[in-house]
Amino acid sequence: MTSYDPAAEVVELCQDLIRIDTSNYGDDSGPGERTAAERVAELLDEVGIASTLHESTPGRTSVIAHWGGDGSRDDALLVHGHLDVVPAEASDWQVDPFAGELRDCPQGGLSVWGRGAVDMKDFDAMVLSIVRARQRAGVPPARPVLLAFTADEEAGGHHGAQPLTEDLREHFDGVTEAVGEVGGFSTTIRGRRLYLVEAAEKGMAWMRLTARGTAGHGSMINRDNAVSDLAGAVARIGAHAWPVALTPTMETLLAAVGELAGVEATPENAESLVEEFGPAARMIGATLRNVTNPTMLQAGYKVNVIPTEAVAHVDGRFLPGFEDDFFETLAKLVGEDVELDFVSRQRSWEMPYDDTAISRAISASLLAEDPDAVVAPYLMSAGTDAKHFGKLGIRTYGFAPLRLPEELDFTGLFHGVDERVPVDALEFGARVFDRFLDLA
Template identity: 75%
Template sequence: MDPEASTNSPDTDPAGEVVDLCRELIRFDTSNYGEPDGSGGPGERKAAEYVAGLLEEVGIESRLYEGTPGRTNVVAHWGGGDPTRTDGLLLHGHLDVVPAAAEDWQVDPFAGEIVDGYVWGRGAVDMKDFDAMLLSLVRARQRAGRLPDRPIVLCFTADEEAGGHHGAQVLVEQHREEFEGCTDAVGEVGGFSTTVRGRRLYLIEAAEKGMAWMKLTARGRAGHGSMINDDNAVTRLAGAVARIGAHQWPVRLSPTMEVLLATVADLAGTEATPENAPALIEEFGGAARMLGAVIRNTANPTQLQAGYKVNVIPTEATAHLDGRFLPGYEDEFFTTLRELCGDDIEWDFLSHQQPWETPYDGDLVAAMTRSVLAEDPEALVAPYTMSGGTDAKHFRNLGLRSYGFAPLRLPADLDFTALFHGVDERVPIDALQFGARVFDRFLTDA
């Protein structure tokens, strides 16, 4: 069926509910404070029940799963009308968000307000926008009887913002049967546009850096702060942290980024090389802060703690580190990190997850490209590597080919990547509607 046929009625328009649903989802405070045991924060239960109710309202049954009380995941099966299609497709989005300090915002971060053509609120771009797109188009297609031929698994997870250990990891380890038959997965942080030399370029996530959230510990000899002490844990740790923070990691181009940089180089009238990769990244403007992090490994110290009194040298000092490593460069990352730390610094992993990279080819990539170009014919589409982490790290353990595709056509002057976990997070209304239409086309073609 022609996707345009669904736009005749508000009830069957794939974009008909997307704005209202995004606002409603934002109003559920699902702040994730990242406690390892899953405690702290309100959890996702109320939002998950709301999502399950929206699906049930149009006749789609879902199941709720919790590995930890209140950390709730939603799973539903949909479509699959063609018995010859055994290649299931997983569509996943998370319901939790990072915390927001209301005093820093222009609007209440959990009010879902509309201001100047944008939906504002925590989760507007990470990632209740995509959740709303999925729900809007699924409900519209279900009402119109436009079920996909391909079997679809809809999954809305908990705890993604803290590594997914109480969300996607629980589903993969304890409820693997829900994903039986799935061959591909599509989730967040891809399909959004950037503008390079006047051309809109849509970035599809085809790779993701690995994650090493680490606690570094230095130990030394306690003593009085007024005396000489050549075994000071604070000094030892501070030196390691300073070396890590100042280290210049070399450029390393993965296959995914080679394709992206070749696309940009063509626009710039040059060729992509490791030497000019940083200059090509600068063509992305504000998005360079994210894309500049995926042509090299990174390690950023984020927390320090030591001592309990100004005149007491403590026996222990600790630091937390956010390390990210490119596909194929994990050994190089940890070898370099050990050299920077020195032998006297102990390591503990808070979360250690592998990178992944899916070849940018095949029918699914072609369907994503066609769906974007059908709505924006003059655009370009290319893959990129994500600097952060998503639930794809867990779902990849099921052997799925994974991509990030939450399409948004964005204004050229919007510093979109700054809105992830940022103050005044917001998404354009017309971008939400565009995304729902594009994804509707994608499901017809996938």
């Protein structure tokens, strides 16, 4: 086999992509992904891989390309990453969030800083570095691979993954499995690295609550006050204590944590076991139950005028298998005087993981680089493009491998200030994912 270095360009490519501002404000007011998509297409074209650019809305551009396959298999693997990022307020950062700066970090050594460094231009860079190195060396993977770099993931994928699956459906023929973001990163439990692989995802319900009442003077009695009705609903939703409910994925993860902690995992000690994750418990803890967080309020235009209408937004996330309970409970909390409709509603999903071919390939590729580690599936608290690809019957997983220092609050960097990824983690991820492509 011709030798090659899958990590040869990963740092440079990560910096390159960060320097292209693809901020997604959720309302098409940002720069869009066109420039980044064209850069990805150019990088693929340089090594002889043709790609297709797709825009459902001007400037909201995704890229897909077919790669590999020696004829021995007809079951293709989808490898996907998104090109958009959430906005960044430069005055809050130590560095220019779109400079892709290399700088030391006390918790991770030399790191690439910038918006998208962990969500998710790091994985885009890993994939491109691997593809370019293997293509130049003449060693594409035996399994056919569909590459997808999408727009709009940060606002639900409605201008990215969703139209890809609808408008270019033929490109997904034969794709049986997919891997994408937010999985394969390490945490440290009792001195042992534990790699978390996304095998499930909570459903998403971005909701708008609207209360309507009788307008009037603020000095008078008004028993049909839209603000009061809305405030009551919001308070009930925000205060509701959703019970612990474990899915099969979380039962597997907690069993692994319990083994490391020397205790048997049970529903009763689930929350204490999650505390073993340290700062990551903020994210992992949200996968033990349904969650509803009021996020926006709007009503009125003058202090002495009772408005006709009051509006609130709520971010709801529900567990796989618990959707009916979620919406039945929510209806009771909202009450009859407040109208509920959806800004976005997307399904939850959960995939088989234990002793499957893909789980064996993931574990083997990680353990080859980190033999003393533990690998386990987990349930993702937020949403990814996997929701859209899963609608095609594709088995989806989150596997963007990173070996991280114990002291780095990695999950806090998602959408956070001073987002950064250690260079060592990027290079580790490229080596692991390169091996995975031959094992998957």
